[in-house]
Amino acid sequence: MTAALHALLDPPTGRVRVGIGDDAAVWSPSPGALQVITVDECTEGIDFRRGAVTLQDAGWRALAASISDVAAMGGRPVLAVVSLTLPEDLDQAGVLQLYQGMDELAGRQRVQIVGGDLSRGRVLSLGVTVVGEVRPSNLKRRGDGREGDVVAVSGPLGLSRAGLAILEGEVDPAKLEPRLVERALAAYRRPLPQTGAGRFLGGSRYVRAMMDLSDGLASDLPRLAQASGTGATIDVERLPIDPACRAVAEAMGVPPEDLALQGGDDLELLCTVRRRAFEYLAGRAKARLGRALLPVGSLERGEGVALLRGGERRPLELRGWEALR
Amino acid sequence: MTAALHALLDPPTGRVRVGIGDDAAVWSPSPGALQVITVDECTEGIDFRRGAVTLQDAGWRALAASISDVAAMGGRPVLAVVSLTLPEDLDQAGVLQLYQGMDELAGRQRVQIVGGDLSRGRVLSLGVTVVGEVRPSNLKRRGDGREGDVVAVSGPLGLSRAGLAILEGEVDPAKLEPRLVERALAAYRRPLPQTGAGRFLGGSRYVRAMMDLSDGLASDLPRLAQASGTGATIDVERLPIDPACRAVAEAMGVPPEDLALQGGDDLELLCTVRRRAFEYLAGRAKARLGRALLPVGSLERGEGVALLRGGERRPLELRGWEALR
Numbered sequence A, B: 001m002t003a004a005l006h007a008l009l010d011p012p013t014g015r016v017r018v019g020i021g022d023d024a025a026v027w028s029p030s031p032g033a034l035q036v037i038t039v040d041e042c043t044e045g046i047d048f049r050r051g052a053v054t055l056q057d058a059g060w061r062a063l064a065a066s067i068s069d070v071a072a073m074g075g076r077p078v079l080a081v082v083s084l085t086l087p088e089d090l091d092q093a094g095v096l097q098l099y100q101g102m103d104e105l106a107g108r109q110r111v112q113i114v115g116g117d118l119s120r121g122r123v124l125s126l127g128v129t130v131v132g133e134v135r136p137s138n139l140k141r142r143g144d145g146r147e148g149d150v151v152a153v154s155g156p157l158g159l160s161r162a163g164l165a166i167l168e169g170e171v172d173p174a175k176l177e178p179r180l181v182e183r184a185l186a187a188y189r190r191p192l193p194q195t196g197a198g199r200f201l202g203g204s205r206y207v208r209a210m211m212d213l214s215d216g217l218a219s220d221l222p223r224l225a226q227a228s229g230t231g232a233t234i235d236v237e238r239l240p241i242d243p244a245c246r247a248v249a250e251a252m253g254v255p256p257e258d259l260a261l262q263g264g265d266d267l268e269l270l271c272t273v274r275r276r277a278f279e280y281l282a283g284r285a286k287a288r289l290g291r292a293l294l295p296v297g298s299l300e301r302g303e304g305v306a307l308l309r310g311g312e313r314r315p316l317e318l319r320g321w322e323a324l325r
Helices: A002-008 A055-072 A092-109 A159-167 A178-189 A195-202 A217-228 A243-252 A256-262 A275-289 B002-008 B055-072 B092-109 B159-167 B178-189 B195-202 B217-228 B243-252 B256-262 B275-289
Strands: A016-018 A025-027 A034-043 A076-086 A112-120 A125-134 A150-153 A207-212 A231-235 A269-273 A294-300 A305-309 A312-315 B016-018 B025-027 B034-043 B076-086 B112-120 B125-134 B150-153 B207-212 B231-235 B269-273 B294-300 B305-309 B312-315
Touching: A002 B092, A016 B112, A025 B076, A025 B112, A034 A055, A034 B076, A034 B112, A034 B125, A055 A076, A055 A092, A055 A125, A055 A178, A055 A195, A055 A207, A076 A092, A076 A195, A076 B025, A076 B034, A076 B125, A092 A112, A092 B002, A112 B016, A112 B025, A112 B034, A125 B034, A125 B076, A125 B125, A150 A275, A159 A178, A159 A243, A159 A256, A178 A243, A195 A207, A195 A269, A195 A275, A207 A217, A217 A231, A217 A256, A217 A269, A217 A294, A217 A305, A243 A256, A269 A275, A275 A294, B034 B055, B055 B076, B055 B092, B055 B125, B055 B178, B055 B195, B055 B207, B076 B092, B076 B195, B092 B112, B150 B275, B159 B178, B159 B243, B159 B256, B178 B243, B195 B207, B195 B269, B195 B275, B207 B217, B217 B231, B217 B256, B217 B269, B217 B294, B217 B305, B243 B256, B269 B275, B275 B294
Parallel strands: A076 A112, A231 A305, B076 B112, B231 B305
Antiparallel strands: A016 A025, A025 A034, A034 A125, A076 A125, A150 A269, A150 A294, A207 A269, A231 A294, A305 A312, B016 B025, B025 B034, B034 B125, B076 B125, B150 B269, B150 B294, B207 B269, B231 B294, B305 B312
């Protein structure tokens, strides 16, 4: 789809530096300044289910997804506009609950919600546009990785997917420790965009490519590798898995790596780092952000993404929904 | 709804100059510069009907509505991002048709489409965000009108509504002159945002308040008057009515003024002008834009909007959909 749109639309010119195909578009509103702009569409029944999340959660999650795209370019989010499609059963109180959830996250991330539009429809849908700023030297794209780079993520994976499994009844929460259940549910309902990590990684010259993990490592790393003109491997045994994700996976009877690989919505960042600088950068990340930078694989010569497990190597199979992305 | 959102969200601070409640939000990305940002949500079955318009038209119309909001602030549109909700029966070819329509208008208006997001849903919905620029001295808001101002519009009204009447079978096109049918249909399917008029009017110090007429004069003038803290009158006999709109109204058996008052989607601009400068400004508009600036009423002391017809004065009745706007 992206390729077809590239063919249809004029290539970015003049002040537009990055068009369709990255986490966000980038343009220069004035000499020396860069702005980042992105939109995410969240539709009930696809991206969330009422009943599983409150309207406040739905608002939070939609805004979080767009803020995360700005973070993934190395940027700082500044403001947001919101377009809502409202089904008949949502009244003004419901709209205010959606905005309340957005406003809570906006306050934490110092984002201002400055405008919106409403339309009627059959299902609830939220389109959130976020505008941010990025220093030209901090801009990170997904296509700038190189062979040999360490592939790393900004935090544990699969936690949000574990929360979804609980909400969708794939696992019985009564069999799990309550604090792990809480932790997984919170990750799903109120994911935190990694704006601080994005700015830190954006500011490092050792970080080459970056994107956010909104669709899960198994979907997003192939995009990064393809955009960079490389292949990649994922070292399955090094995947960072939260204890709550591990507990849910065990209760589901699936390998925890599956949740970590396929789970989207964690909003962690994926980046590639010059190999020789990795240890140094990971140490600085720990000191600055209080979070490690976690290596999960490498960029390699060739095409496609392979999984390494116990010395064995097999190609990653892609599922889903890529055709339209 | 707007008032409730104002109460919920923090008031615009720092670099944000105009928040929710005008055609577009305004902020300052760097000292001395102002940026305009707006979003419009267009949903199938509400804002358009497939069958009545092609997918290309639907794309064009959605982008046009957002560009018009930027024009209404006195701004120049620069770029757009698009969020789509796609029903099952729309494949990649359909998405490309939507983008094709947007791209045609974008090319004419020198707007670049730089990003987008897709989600699945039960009905087609397009959310289009446009970012534009405006010189600080050219920014026009809807709340800056004053008692005594001439209320004027940038072109004839009701033409798009006449096109809709033909498409919806409210009138038999076989009874109308084909060139009038074509004209009305084109106005509905491919409305042209008045970007040139917006920049011209934005640049005049005689223009006090401005907004676009996306919901029709009968809905939009009350908003402008209320935001300005005034009442208003509409001189029904001076409403500019296109011959095609007149012919459709006659065939429908309704007064053409009704179409002109209620018809949205014309994307003409509504402005208020210092009374003593009106003739001068209208003359310059004619010379610069090749279009007259058409007086349709006045701002007055008090509240509410009244219709003047044959010396009689009666209050305008509001219909519809205001509660949620």
